Amino acid sequence: MKLIKQSFEFINQTDFSLVGIKKHIEKCARVSYKSEDKITDTSYEKFVNMLESRGHDRPLEFGTVHLKMLLPDFQTFIHSVLTIGMFNNIWIKHAYVGDVIYITTNYRYYLDIIKYFPNVKEYFTEEDNEYYPKRYTVHMILDRGVMDEFRTHVGLSHLAESTRYCNYSKDKFNNELTFIDPCWEIKTANERITPEGTHMSSDSLEFLTALNEAEDHYLSLLAKGWTPQQARSVLPLCIKSELISCGFEDAWENFFKRRDAPDAHPMAQEIAKPMHQKFIELTKMR
Known part of the structure; x- marks a missing residue:
């Protein structure tokens, strides 16, 4: 005892590339099973794919995704998400800096959105700065x-x-x-x-x-x-x-x-x- x-x-x-997102998801998710010893430089891809294929969606919420849009595109995006009843203000935040909109969401929500609106992938960015909601x-x-x-x-x-x-x-x-x-x-x-x-x-x-x-x-x-x-x-x-x-x-x-x-x-x-x-x-x- x-x-x-x-x-x-x-x-x-701290890394907002797709690789960084998936590595962070794996790091967090493996705590549940105390399998951190199985993490390698390349294990994230197979691990996250397994989560997605089995419908284990909760761990995907731990990956942080950044999107960057101009105001007209953002207005169209929000209107579309609201129209189909997908808007979730717990999972997505944004900040205005002039005509540029800095958006932060989680990987689970991002995957749900691009099922309906594949063009949102165009706004994915690896950048990070003080404007993105943290x-x-x-x-x-x-x-x-x-x-x-x-x-x-x-x-x-x-x-x-x-x-x-x-x-x-x-x-x-x-x-x-x-x-x-x-x-x-x-x-x-x-x-x-x-x-x-x-x-x-x-x-x-x-x-x-x-x-x-x-x-x-x-x-x-x-x-x-x-x-x-x-x-x-x-x-x-x-x-x-x-x-x-x-x-x-x-x-x-x-x-x-x-x-x-x-x-x-x-x-x-x-x-x-x-x-x-x-x-x-x-x-x-x-």
Whole structure:
């Protein structure tokens, strides 16, 4: 058994070519299955094609696409999208700079649009500058209960580590479970509890004993032939979980308004507050 603290990292896309878009999608999507070790310089093409062919559309939302149009073309484009009921102001933003319109959307929405309006491909651009509305991607390591709260923010796209597919008895997980250390005090080292020589409060001991027992039951059920999606039923909410979330600035501002608030769950605020501070730094840099 291992205890770790919650953490986060901004992993914003920086390459807006089709290759860069697909590489970013693969990087984000592989978190769900903890298969990051399978990423190579060329794996993105086969991986993204697999997502598209199987209809696994959610990961495609993590690729950021830039379009550049002149005002008359943009007006025609928006009118066409509205006419067929495809307009989604959560997924597409734009900025006017004179007669030039800088548009940002996600790869899933872009593919949907060009099915109906193939000529939109002509406006695809690899360029990036301060005029394009920005999307922000964060990779979080957090408590499962907190993760479930974060995923209620529908203005953001989310991908989560899958306890259905991840088998924590394998070598890649060091044959053990990892749990999140609560922000309230738990006095222990990253090792199993020994019955003697441990000095901690009775409630801390009870908490850690429960985690040890959960790990024992989970590993035992797998050894008896249960699948990960069956054995996960004994996992507690503090199981270490990874979440990648992506969205525009306004969606993140809404997120921080609720999760970095005085009445937010203390574990949610523990990770949301420093994320909020970093987010403010990044938006000021534009």
